Every structure is written in C-alpha cells, then in structure tokens.
Amino acid sequence: MKRRDALVEELRNAGCLSARQLASRLGVSKSTIVRDVAKLREAGVPIRLGRPGYALAGLETVRREIDRALLGRRVLRIEYRGADGTVTAREVEPSICLGGRGGRWYLVAWCRLRDDVRIFRLDRIVSAAVTDERHPEPDQGPLETLAGLTED
Structure with a gap:
C-alpha cells in the first residue's frame, strides 16, 4: 500500500502527471501505475484522467x-x-x-x-x-x- 500512498502524494504535490511521469517517479512500469490507479479509484480516491494525465479530482x-x-x-x-x-x-x-x-x-x-x-x-x-x-x-x-x- 505504500506505493499507492506515494502515488497519491505525487498527484497532490504535482497536480497532474501522466502515467509515464508517475512510473518514472515511483520506479515502476506504466502498467503498474494503471493498475494502482484502478485500485485507488475502487477504494474511493477521486483520481481522474484528463488530457495531460492523472489528477486528484x-x-x-x-x-x-x-x-x-x-x-x-x-x-x-x-x-x-x-x-x-x-x-x-x-x-x-x-x-x-x-x-x-x-x-x-x-x-x-x-x-x-x-x-x-x-x-x-x-x-x-x-x-x-x-x-x-x-x-x-x-x-x-x-x-x-x-x-x-x-x-x-
């Protein structure tokens, strides 16, 4: 769960990041980011996907x-x-x-x-x-x- 917490913190601090940027910052693959975002959304975290990338809604x-x-x-x-x-x-x-x-x-x-x-x-x-x-x-x-x- 620590990686997902770190993902949320990255979005809080940066505002909006692409899956590629998040993957680079967290040292994981883009597909891992996509899976983590899906799990976070299921848990109720208001992450939205817009043109520039992911953001906390x-x-x-x-x-x-x-x-x-x-x-x-x-x-x-x-x-x-x-x-x-x-x-x-x-x-x-x-x-x-x-x-x-x-x-x-x-x-x-x-x-x-x-x-x-x-x-x-x-x-x-x-x-x-x-x-x-x-x-x-x-x-x-x-x-x-x-x-x-x-x-x-």
Whole structure:
C-alpha cells in the first residue's frame, strides 16, 4: 500500500502527471501505475484522467478557484474538513498567501467564521467557489505575525 500512498502524494504535490511521469517517479512500469490507479479509484480516491494525465479530482478545482479569488480579490466560499472530520462552511478572504510545505499545499486567509487568520490545508477543502464580493486589502502587518499560526 505504500506505493499507492506515494502515488497519491505525487498527484497532490504535482497536480497532474501522466502515467509515464508517475512510473518514472515511483520506479515502476506504466502498467503498474494503471493498475494502482484502478485500485485507488475502487477504494474511493477521486483520481481522474484528463488530457495531460492523472489528477486528484477535487484538488485541481480547488486550486483553480483559489487562484481566481486571489487574482480578483474575491471572497471564497469553502467547505472545510477539519482534523476531526467535521465539515464546516466558511467564507474566507484569500489575500495572504498560497504555498506548499512538507509535501502539502496550504492557503493562509482571513476566516470570517473564526474572525482571524487561519491556515487551510488544500486537501481538506471539500469544495470552493468564488463569490462576487470583493474584500479589502489586508493590513500590511509584519510577516512575523504569521509564525504563530496553526492549521485550522
């Protein structure tokens, strides 16, 4: 099962990879990748096959919506699955940053539900939709204030 976990992590980190690219990264054949993807899909992992290759279905859409919200300074409506599995609906102002660390992608944004800056793991965002509402520019406080933040 470790190889299949590694396959999912590769898709999480890269976004979209062909069977050939996955095979090269994992040191296996293309046919092994095709079999592993089939087994993962049977187990409920949302892997889709598109023109450029395999991708995790929800993550690509979430990233696209976050990019749209960042570029247009729009409020983003998300459903977020916490560490305990509970899903909450939130409106966030994604004007702080989007980045990766330790093999995962994170969104740092103002959360209206918590009335504070929060860190959201992209793989825990169940759905994301850009609203028509524009949000103001965030205060230009020092970046050191982000050091004490914890994942929501």
